[in-house]
Amino acid sequence: MATDRLDVIIFGASGFTGKYTVFEAVTVLNGLRWGIAGRNREKLESVLKQMGAKSKKDLSQTPIFIADINDETSLLEMAKRCRIVVNTAGPYRFHGEKVVNACIEAGTHHVDVSGEPQYMETMQLKYDKRAKERGVYVVSACGFDSIPADMGVVFVEKNFDGVVNSVETFLESGVKEGTGPGARAGLNYGTWESAVYGLAHSDELRGIRQKLFPQRLPKFYPLLKHRPLIFRSTEVDKVCLPFPGSDRSVVMRSQRFLYDQDKKRPVQMHAYVGFPSWIAAAAVVLFASIFGLMSKFQIGRNLLLKYPGIFSGGLASREGPSEESMERTYFKMTFKAIGWPQADRLAESTDQYTVPPTKTLMVRVSGMNPGYGATCVALLSTALTILRESDKMPNNGGVLAPAAAFSKTSLISELEKHEHGMKFEILANK
Incomplete structure (x- = not known):
């Protein structure tokens, strides 16, 4: 890459x-x-003026480039001016591919915060080979909640002292006590729009995955069973539901890559989200059912997109959450890992165990302002890691999930440095 490029x-x-x-x-x-x-x-x-005032820095001399999704020449010119594009322009199913294509053509790395499995897996299917040829890394899902999930599994494996068979994650989010009545967790409209279209087209995934992974992973036993639809978790003392986001698909892409690349035994994973009461969980089930049904039809999607506040229970809006709400919002993702101690490690990672797993590790990833603080820090930290530690990343390029890209880097340490970063900690090791 040209040395006169911006970073x-x-x-x-x-x-x-x-x-x-x-x-x-x-x-x-x-x-x-x-x-x-x-x-x-x-x-x-x-x-620049607004964020300069907020950060108490003069950003007036920051270079500005005009680039438009509908002008592919402008995207290519932008990509040629830097070593890595940090892409925040979603929904990515509509706007992402042109930027990825421009970056690969320019020999420029690309990171984004997509939580859209169809987009991410389509990019891997279409561009992985070309990205490797060009020495370009394309990494999606670089924000909350996929970075805590995917890098959390990396943290689990680094601290397990044995072989991990399975991981269950339990996500909690809320607003700190003492917050004023107007402060609550929230989503901006772009995130809501991505969710609407992602669910509307979820049936596309099977076909994409059949092309992306024509050979299925072998099964490793014991298989991780699904919990009931609604259950009280003793791990976090919350009423839990299956988590509908992209965490599991992102983690399994990383685990598939690490199996194919290193023949590492893949970690099985299920993701859940916790609520304070049975009533709250039941209300979420009701909203989710309405959301899912409406997203399948054009008229329903139009209503969801026109009235985000009504159909999200007030969580989503065109204006986005207030800064007070964001700064008061916290998240905790608790991991329960089960496997075998080091003494029971098999000669080959692809061998099957004949004894049940006996070792447990509990860890947690936590932080504040997950949607627009931790997400932005994580996104920029992935870019920084590519620039500094590409020698610790695989294959000199490719379209990868975060853990596949960064498992051997110091990304976790970088995330822990910043005010809006993430804390990785061990809770219990048995």
Whole structure:
């Protein structure tokens, strides 16, 4: 890559996630040369002014590039001006592929915060070979909640002192006590839109995966069983439901890669989300059922997109959550790992155990402001890690899930450095 390039360009910087990525860039990218890009210069200048005031830094000299999803030449020119594009412009199923294509053509790395399995797996199917040829890393799911899940499994394996058979994750999120009545957790409209279209087209995944992974993974025993639809978890003392996000698909992509690449026994994984009461969990089931049904029909999608506040119970809005809400919102993801102690390790990682797993490890990944603080820090930290530690990453390029890309790097340490980063801790080791 040309030495006169900037290190990083944040694309979509005038969007909701983009502007907070600019704010976090002041500290995370300290010492690097970075710029911003988007369609409208006035809006980009406004973001620099607003985030400069918030960070108490003069950002007026930050380079600005005009790039539009509908102008592929402008995307290519933007990509040629940096070593890595940090892409915050979703929904990625509509806007992501053109940016990925431009980056690969320019020989520029690409990271984003997509939580859309169809997009992520389609990019791997279509562009993995070309990315390797060009020496380019394309890594999606680089925000909350996939980074805690995928890198959390990496943290589990590094601290297990044995062989992990399975991991269950339990996600909790809420607002700290003492918050004013107007403060609550929330989503911006882009995240809501991605969820609507992701569920609407979820039936696409089977066909994509059959092409992406024509050979199925062998089964490793014992198989991790699903919990009931609704259950009280003794691990976190919450009423839990299956987590509908992309965590499991992201983790399993990483585990598949590590099996194919290193013949490492893949970790089985199921993801759950916790609620304070049976009533709260039942209400979520009701909202989710309505959401799922409506997303399958055009008229239903139109209503969901037109009235996000009504159909999300007030969580999503076109304006996005307030800064007070975001700063008061916390998350905790608890991991229960089960496996075998080091003394029982088999000669070959692909062998089957004939004795039940006896070792348990509990860990937690936690932080504040998950959607627009921790997400932005994680996204920028992945970019920083690619720039600094590509020699510890696989294959000199490719379209990868986070743990596949960063399992041998110091990404976890980088995430722990920042105010809006993430804390990785061991709770119990038996």
